[in-house]
Amino acid sequence: MYLVVCSETDVNGIWAYENLLAIGLAPLSLVTLESLASSTTWEHRIGLDGAYLRFELNDGRRFCSSQIRGVLNRALFASPNLMAEAVEEDREYANNEVVAFYLSWLHLLRGVINRPSPLGLSGSWQHNSQASLLAGQAGLATSPYRQSVTTPMEAGYTSLAPVGATISHHVVLRDRVYSDPYAAPIPQRVADACIEFAVLCKTELMGIDLYCSNGEGLTFAGATPHANLMVGGLPLIHALTNYFRSAE
Amino acid sequence: MIFLCGIPSETPLRLIANRLEAEGANFVTFNQREFADCDIVLDVVAGHAAGHLRIHETVYPLEEFTAIYCRLMDDRCLPELENEPAEASLRLQCRGFHETLTRWMEIAPALLINRAAAVATNMSKPYQAQLIREHGFLVPETLVTNDPALVPDFRARHKQIVYKSISSMRSIVHTLEDDDLLRLDHIRWCPTQFQAFIEGTNLRVHVVEDEVYACAVDTEATDYRYAAQQCGKPAALRQVDLSEELATKCVELSRALGLTFSGIDLKVTPEDEVFCFEVNPSPAYTYYECNTGQAISKAVAHRLMKG
Numbered sequence: 079m080y081l082v083v084c085s086e087t088d089v090n091g092i093w094a095y096e097n098l099l100a101i102g103l104a105p106l107s108l109v110t111l112e113s114l115a116s117s118t119t120w121e122h123r124i125g126l127d128g129a130y131l132r133f134e135l136n137d138g139r140r141f142c143s144s145q146i147r148g149v150l151n152r153a154l155f156a157s158p159n160l161m162a163e164a165v166e167e168d169r170e171y172a173n174n175e176v177v178a179f180y181l182s183w184l185h186l187l188r189g190v191i192n193r194p195s196p197l198g199l200s201g202s203w204q205h206n207s208q209a210s211l212l213a214g215q216a217g218l219a220t221s222p223y224r225q226s227v228t229t230p231m232e233a234g235y236t237s238l239a240p241v242g243a244t245i246s247h248h249v250v251l252r253d254r255v256y257s258d259p260y261a262a263p264i265p266q267r268v269a270d271a272c273i274e275f276a277v278l279c280k281t282e283l284m285g286i287d288l289y290c291s292n293g294e295g296l297t298f299a300g301a302t303p304h305a306n307l308m309v310g311g312l313p314l315i316h317a318l319t320n321y322f323r324s325a326e
Numbered sequence: 327m328i329f330l331c332g333i334p335s336e337t338p339l340r341l342i343a344n345r346l347e348a349e350g351a352n353f354v355t356f357n358q359r360e361f362a363d364c365d366i367v368l369d370v371v372a373g374h375a376a377g378h379l380r381i382h383e384t385v386y387p388l389e390e391f392t393a394i395y396c397r398l399m400d401d402r403c404l405p406e407l408e409n410e411p412a413e414a415s416l417r418l419q420c421r422g423f424h425e426t427l428t429r430w431m432e433i434a435p436a437l438l439i440n441r442a443a444a445v446a447t448n449m450s451k452p453y454q455a456q457l458i459r460e461h462g463f464l465v466p467e468t469l470v471t472n473d474p475a476l477v478p479d480f481r482a483r484h485k486q487i488v489y490k491s492i493s494s495m496r497s498i499v500h501t502l503e504d505d506d507l508l509r510l511d512h513i514r515w516c517p518t519q520f521q522a523f524i525e526g527t528n529l530r531v532h533v534v535e536d537e538v539y540a541c542a543v544d545t546e547a548t549d550y551r552y553a554a555q556q557c558g559k560p561a562a563l564r565q566v567d568l569s570e571e572l573a574t575k576c577v578e579l580s581r582a583l584g585l586t587f588s589g590i591d592l593k594v595t596p597e598d599e600v601f602c603f604e605v606n607p608s609p610a611y612t613y614y615e616c617n618t619g620q621a622i623s624k625a626v627a628h629r630l631m632k633g
Binding site for chain 1: 365366367368369370371372373374375419421422423425426429430432433442443446447449450451452453455456459464465466467468469470471472473476491492493494495515516517522
């Protein structure tokens with residue numbers, strides 16, 4: 079069994095589920111974060127025999143780790159629906175508990191892309207300071223990044239492209255870059271740098287944004303483990319299918 | 327130059343500063359409580375981090391720091407902000423300073439004790455338990471569940487079980503007693519972690535890169551940190567020597583988690599089996615150093631001096 083784990087509002091996750099289903103990846107289930115929040119049963123064990131997971135959703139579907147062969151993991155958060163039940167003074171504690179729990183059960187499953195990380199349930203999120211550094215080290219053109227006491231917090235995760243710049247989205251899956259087929263292809267050296275960047279970030283499936291700068295050509299604008307999958311179209315869906323089948 | 331940050335009177339930071347001073351090392355300490363008279367700018371250009379840090383009158387180029395020991399407390403809880411409203415400029419300045427400081431430390435080409443990605447392995451105990459198990463240690467049988475029906479069976483199988491937080495938020499480990507079964511239904515709201523109680527001797531092993539400092543903790547308490555509360559007298563600590571094999575395993579585990587300095591919690595059973603409970607990435611080692619005389623702070627200071 080294969081799973082797509084995403085929010086019910088994640089259009090890329092839903093699109094991937096529908097297309098993976100259409101090309102025959104089976105059996106495939108869509109498990110939304112919202113449905114996980116109302117799971118009737120969670121059973122997660124760790125011990126001498128390894129790690130194990132069993133859960134049952136409100137709609138009666140049951141899942142067991144031994145039957146799960148691959149997961150497209152787009153878990154961003156433990157659903158806020160769940161936290162709404164906690165009293166104010168317990169909410170932070172409860173949220174930490176649930177995120178820690180999700181990290182553990184996602185870690186034990188086989189064939190998970192992206193692997194969960196303590197710095198992000200669907201892969202590590204890179205702050206712009208770190209992303210700029212790694213992008214430069216990977217060989218991507220970068221604009222200078224400056225952070226100081228007066229830099230707003232949110233600037234750490236917003237686009238590095240100047241206002242009004244045209245941004246192109248790309249997806250790295252392991253050793254290949256998937257881009258909009260109707261746009262001009264990116265030069266091979268830029269594609270190679272994107273792949274190297276994903277390696278440095280230890281993220282197998284990564285979205286990378288580039289913008290066209292006058293002096294530098296295609297320049298790094300940002301990256302996310304929560305990629306815009308639709309950009310990759312059916313070639314990406316086929317590559318994901320191959321990924322899951324080869325992971326067996 | 328070595329950079330220390332946190333609150334200088336906090337003992338883990340103070341002992342290392344004392345050691346560095348005794349060794350004549352070149353170091354500077356940033357006192358979080360004096361953030362208002364400090365400034366920092368971080369620049370990232372073409373794959374390199376640079377910038378400067380000002381502490382009072384003195385400005386330090388960030389590239390000059392070769393090693394960092396970080397004991398920052400949550401800056402939102404500093405006493406200097408106690409009476410400041412949420413959007414007060416002093417609060418924003420404090421948050422902005424600490425945010426820039428921590429972002430620089432993460433990407434600095436210097437030794438950092440310890441990096442965020444390594445520290446974060448401790449944010450989920452069952453996740454870290456899986457990593458620990460993957461590195462050859464036994465881990466206690468663990469059940470995380472929201473199903474009250476599974477707990478009595480787990481308890482019956484292991485005779486005595488404890489419950490504790492899943493996340494790194496501090497909680498007191500308690501034995502599950504008969505009275506607790508009456509409120510077991512509460513776990514339906516949030517999966518809860520139960521663990522087989524392991525009989526034996528608690529060991530705390532501090533690893534400083536490839537140096538190992540082990541001490542045994544003698545107590546009847548379920549959670550030895552709270553021995554005085556749980557059984558009326560504090561735990562007794564004594565230095566012990568580990569077998570070469572176990573010491574090597576501890577070093578390898580610490581390294582595999584990306585930690586230069588760690589505190590590993592073990593328990594040795596009467597049958598000589600070694601269980602690993604947790605790896606603390608930011609150990610408050612002074613409790614152990616002060617009770618055993620182990621020179622943990624000296625080892626950390628020496629590691630910082632190597633850069």
